[in-house]
Amino acid sequence: MTNKHSPTGSNGAPAVRIVDLCRHYQMGETLIRAVDGISLQVRAGEFVALLGSSGSGKSSLLNLIAGLDRPTSGAVIVEDKDLARLSREELAKYRLHAVGMVFQSFNLVSRMTLAENVELPLRFAEVDRGQRDALTQAALERVGLSSRSTHRPSELSGGEQQRAALARALINRPKLLLADEPTGNLDSHTGTEIMNFIREFNQSLGMTIVMVTHERALAERYAQRLIFLADGKLIDDQSNLATPAESSQITASGTSSSGITSSEKDR
Amino acid sequence: MKTYDLTELALRNLRESSLRNSLTTVGISVGVASLVAMLSLGIGLQKLATRHLAKSGLFDTVVVMSRRDLRGFSRDDERNTASAAESRTLDEPARQEIERLPDVLEAYPDIRFITELRYQDKPHLTMVSGIPESARSNDAFSGIQGAFFSSENAPEVILQKSFAAELLGKDSKPGQEDDIPVADLAKPLLGQELTMRYAERVAAPSATGSIESAKDRTPNEYEASSDSAYSVISREQKLKIVGISDLDPDSMRGAARARVFLPLKLAQTLHVMQPSDLRDSMRGFNKQPSYSTISVRVKNPKQVEAVEQAIKKLGFNTFSILDATRSLRQFFAVLDLFLGIFGSLALAVASIGIVNTLVMAILERRREIGIMKAIGASDGDVKKLFFAEAGAMGVLGGVVGVMLGWAIGHVINLGTNIYLKRQALPPESFWAVPWWLVGAAIVFAFIVSLLSGLYPAARAARLDPVQALRYE
Numbered sequence: 123m124t125n126k127h128s129p130t131g132s133n134g135a136p137a138v139r140i141v142d143l144c145r146h147y148q149m150g151e152t153l154i155r156a157v158d159g160i161s162l163q164v165r166a167g168e169f170v171a172l173l174g175s176s177g178s179g180k181s182s183l184l185n186l187i188a189g190l191d192r193p194t195s196g197a198v199i200v201e202d203k204d205l206a207r208l209s210r211e212e213l214a215k216y217r218l219h220a221v222g223m224v225f226q227s228f229n230l231v232s233r234m235t236l237a238e239n240v241e242l243p244l245r246f247a248e249v250d251r252g253q254r255d256a257l258t259q260a261a262l263e264r265v266g267l268s269s270r271s272t273h274r275p276s277e278l279s280g281g282e283q284q285r286a287a288l289a290r291a292l293i294n295r296p297k298l299l300l301a302d303e304p305t306g307n308l309d310s311h312t313g314t315e316i317m318n319f320i321r322e323f324n325q326s327l328g329m330t331i332v333m334v335t336h337e338r339a340l341a342e343r344y345a346q347r348l349i350f351l352a353d354g355k356l357i358d359d360q361s362n363l364a365t366p367a368e369s370s371q372i373t374a375s376g377t378s379s380s381g382i383t384s385s386e387k388d389r
Numbered sequence: 390m391k392t393y394d395l396t397e398l399a400l401r402n403l404r405e406s407s408l409r410n411s412l413t414t415v416g417i418s419v420g421v422a423s424l425v426a427m428l429s430l431g432i433g434l435q436k437l438a439t440r441h442l443a444k445s446g447l448f449d450t451v452v453v454m455s456r457r458d459l460r461g462f463s464r465d466d467e468r469n470t471a472s473a474a475e476s477r478t479l480d481e482p483a484r485q486e487i488e489r490l491p492d493v494l495e496a497y498p499d500i501r502f503i504t505e506l507r508y509q510d511k512p513h514l515t516m517v518s519g520i521p522e523s524a525r526s527n528d529a530f531s532g533i534q535g536a537f538f539s540s541e542n543a544p545e546v547i548l549q550k551s552f553a554a555e556l557l558g559k560d561s562k563p564g565q566e567d568d569i570p571v572a573d574l575a576k577p578l579l580g581q582e583l584t585m586r587y588a589e590r591v592a593a594p595s596a597t598g599s600i601e602s603a604k605d606r607t608p609n610e611y612e613a614s615s616d617s618a619y620s621v622i623s624r625e626q627k628l629k630i631v632g633i634s635d636l637d638p639d640s641m642r643g644a645a646r647a648r649v650f651l652p653l654k655l656a657q658t659l660h661v662m663q664p665s666d667l668r669d670s671m672r673g674f675n676k677q678p679s680y681s682t683i684s685v686r687v688k689n690p691k692q693v694e695a696v697e698q699a700i701k702k703l704g705f706n707t708f709s710i711l712d713a714t715r716s717l718r719q720f721f722a723v724l725d726l727f728l729g730i731f732g733s734l735a736l737a738v739a740s741i742g743i744v745n746t747l748v749m750a751i752l753e754r755r756r757e758i759g760i761m762k763a764i765g766a767s768d769g770d771v772k773k774l775f776f777a778e779a780g781a782m783g784v785l786g787g788v789v790g791v792m793l794g795w796a797i798g799h800v801i802n803l804g805t806n807i808y809l810k811r812q813a814l815p816p817e818s819f820w821a822v823p824w825w826l827v828g829a830a831i832v833f834a835f836i837v838s839l840l841s842g843l844y845p846a847a848r849a850a851r852l853d854p855v856q857a858l859r860y861e
Contacts, residue, residue: 190763214762214768218764223763229756229760233405234401243765246766248390
């Protein structure tokens with residue numbers, strides 16, 4: 123399936139190219155086709171939402187793009203590299219430099235302070251000690267957490283934790299930000315706050331965003347393009363006609379998991 | 390990841406679950422402590438034994454005897470006197486020849502005789518021996534009360550302490566001399582005078598050799614028989630007591646069998662009748678008197694063997710303590726090995742503790758490992774992190790263990806010495822923790838810990854990040 127849309131804010135070159143991608147698991151007797159023959163392209167600078175009910179394969183697809191998982195067949199090509207062909211070492215490098223990830227459950231290391239969490243990718247990237255503090259502070263400042271840098275994740279609110287996770291995802295200046303239900307554990311107000319940060323990264327830093335969500339309203343409010351998945355297959359791929367989101371006053375409360383199986387229905 | 394980052398992260402991870410990690414570290418410490426304690430005991434005992442041997446002063450000494458003297462007791466003595474080329478007389482030229490051998494510090498005759506010493510008009514019969522000036526720096530006379538001889542031929546004596554006790558009438562049964570502190574003996578005796586009565590050998594002025602001795606002579610021996618005649622004159626010599634030595638009379642094979650010591654030069658000038666004189670005159674050859682034994686001091690104990698060989702080639706018999714120490718060293722090598730094996734057992738158990746702790750840590754920190762991998766940690770980073778944690782526990786445990794082992798050693802030593810003191814025995818040091826042992830123990834603990842970390846680290850590195858992140 124090719125992308126016929128040319129969304130605003132993207133420069134047109136494909137940042138992610140997915141070709142006939144499959145990810146099958148054997149679970150006991152049954153074969154689970156988490157991702158089953160998906161092809162799509164994400165242009166650089168695009169803000170894409172992956173929509174679908176739980177078990178639709180959207181998180182599996184995101185993990186494949188993130189290089190956390192390997193496909194059963196097919197290719198994920200990012201920056202001219204097929205992730206399926208990279209060694210474990212090269213894949214780790216890819217995760218370190220090319221992508222930033224945020225998760226529903228924040229995934230901060232609980233035994234470390236915020237600053238240390240944000241600094242962690244710099245350590246893996248072997249950035250000099252002298253530069254690290256400044257980079258960490260700058261990243262924390264960007265998400266408005268400078269004053270909280272010595273706190274541990276457990277001492278912070280969910281919104282603050284997710285902001286720290288965003289700072290960590292940015293610290294190595296990746297071009298691609300992958301977000302797996304970033305607002306799933308947050309109330310609507312803090313969820314909006316996080317989404318505004320993600321949109322800002324998209325607009326001011328030109329980052330390509332791929333966000334998994336099951337809240338259609340949220341996706342329509344922020345993403346330029348909505349991709350619908352069901353049973354590991356891509357069922358619809360459309361430009362978001364409802365953008366620009368800044369003006370809309372929709373409360374981003376997500377009770378809409380039922381309304382995403384078919385895009386036609388919602389229109 | 391860079392090494393300092395690894396170390397920093399590892400240390401902070403260890404601090405995080407501090408109870409479990411400190412218990413594991415204590416396990417390693419106990420292992421290292423037992424290893425250090427065992428080996429220290431082995432080394433300490435070896436040092437103790439060596440120290441006692443070294444006191445004999447024979448570590449660097451070769452005792453040279455004439456082969457003839459040894460054969461004197463065997464039946465084929467008479468037959469072999471002809472082969473003089475290989476069995477030679479131990480006389481002054483021979484001594485000088487030996488002294489010229491490489492690595493020989495000095496060669497001096499052992500002058501030893503039994504004579505009577507009078508102290509406060511009471512006669513005491515004992516063995517008197519001349520000791521060379523070089524003995525001043527020997528371990529043998531390190532425990533001396535008073536002073537060493539003021540000069541090489543001063544009319545002075547040093548008394549062995551059992552003899553000193555005898556002079557004071559404190560004579561006790563053999564083996565119990567240690568009851569009396571040397572200092573108590575020294576006070577009344579130092580500076581006092583002894584009168585030594587001895588038999589001086591004076592060369593006879595007449596040129597007529599004794600016919601009896603000429604009969605035994607073989608043609609290729611010394612020709613002159615005229616000088617072999619001598620008379621024996623009884624003499625007295627006043628001697629000042631300058632020192633009391635706590636030397637064990639039985640510990641020294643050579644000179645120390647004696648209980649009274651004279652400066653060697655003085656002993657030589659006295660021309661005291663020697664047992665060998667009689668033997669020589671029986672055989673009837675000696676322009677110069679021969680010595681019964683010569684002590685050869687070697688520069689370095691390591692050269693004793695070579696010097697011994699060289700002297701044997703000259704045609705003499707030799708004895709050194711080397712053979713005795715060789716088997717002693719062997720014994721201690723085996724002892725150390727066994728002690729080391731037993732000590733290592735505890736460390737082996739401790740290493741299983743490390744494996745356990747790290748495997749637990751992996752289960753606990755599964756999610757954390759997943760996070761680290763998700764944000765870009767490579768398998769190597771994760772592996773190294775767990776390695777660093779294992780290594781840090783090892784080094785920490787090693788350092789604490791060495792201190793613990795050292796402390797255990799001191800406590801045992803202290804306890805033993807209290808016991809020894811109660812038994813009225815002199816304190817001894819059974820314990821030696823050399824620096825190489827300290828270093829080796831820490832390095833060993835580090836290596837053992839790293840080996841223990843191999844499996845957990847590999848397991849942590851293999852974790853699938855997707856599954857690890859799903860794990861709550």
